[in-house]
Amino acid sequence: MDTPYVYLKDLAAEANVPPDGILSRTLQNDGRSKVILFGFAPGQELSAHHAPYPAMLQFVEGEATLLLGDERKEASAGTFAYMAPNLEHGIKAKTKVVMLLTLLKNPESPKA
Numbered sequence: 001m002d003t004p005y006v007y008l009k010d011l012a013a014e015a016n017v018p019p020d021g022i023l024s025r026t027l028q029n030d031g032r033s034k035v036i037l038f039g040f041a042p043g044q045e046l047s048a049h050h051a052p053y054p055a056m057l058q059f060v061e062g063e064a065t066l067l068l069g070d071e072r073k074e075a076s077a078g079t080f081a082y083m084a085p086n087l088e089h090g091i092k093a094k095t096k097v098v099m100l101l102t103l104l105k106n107p108e109s110p111k112a
Contacts, residue, residue, distance in 0.1 A: 008033075015039035015098040025102075034103040040064070040093035048090040054104045055089075057081040057107045062097035067091070075099075105110070 006028045008014050017023050017039030028035040035093070049066055057066070059079040061083070066073045066081060067090040073082070075091075082090055 002047075010032045011037060011100060012098050017041055017096055017098070020044075032104070032106045034091055034105060036101045036103075038097070038099045038101060040091070040097040040099070041094055042095050045092035048088050048097075050086050051083070051103065052085055052087055056102045056104075057083070057091075058100040058102075060092040060100060063094040064097045064099075065092045065094065083100055 008027065014025070014027075015023055015037055018041060020041050022041070022044050023037070023039035025037045026034065027037050057075075057080065059077055061077050064075045067073050067088065068081060068083065069087055069089075073081070085096045091097075
């Protein structure tokens with residue numbers, strides 16, 4: 001890494017969403033975390049899957065339906081979701097969606 005930080009003034013402007021697809025761009029990646037910017041064209045989806053890490057979703061733009069475990073939740077700009085490791089989850093974009101995913105690859109253990 002050339003600089004000790006990542007700075008993006010406007011996440012929505014960074015997401016060049018394809019007209020009929022999904023953008024996935026890694027913004028930061030180290031031993032403890034990985035941050036990925038996603039852009040979904042309307043109607044695009046990531047089917048239900050699991051991740052071995054805790055994860056956070058932050059919606060920057062658009063409207064989507066989230067699958068979190070066995071529940072469906074509506075998401076729009078400003079929505080935040082935390083997911084425990086191995087929680088089944090998925091997303092379906094209703095409109096153009098820009099979303100930030102943060103994976104906590106090596107979370108600190110609680111002190112005994």
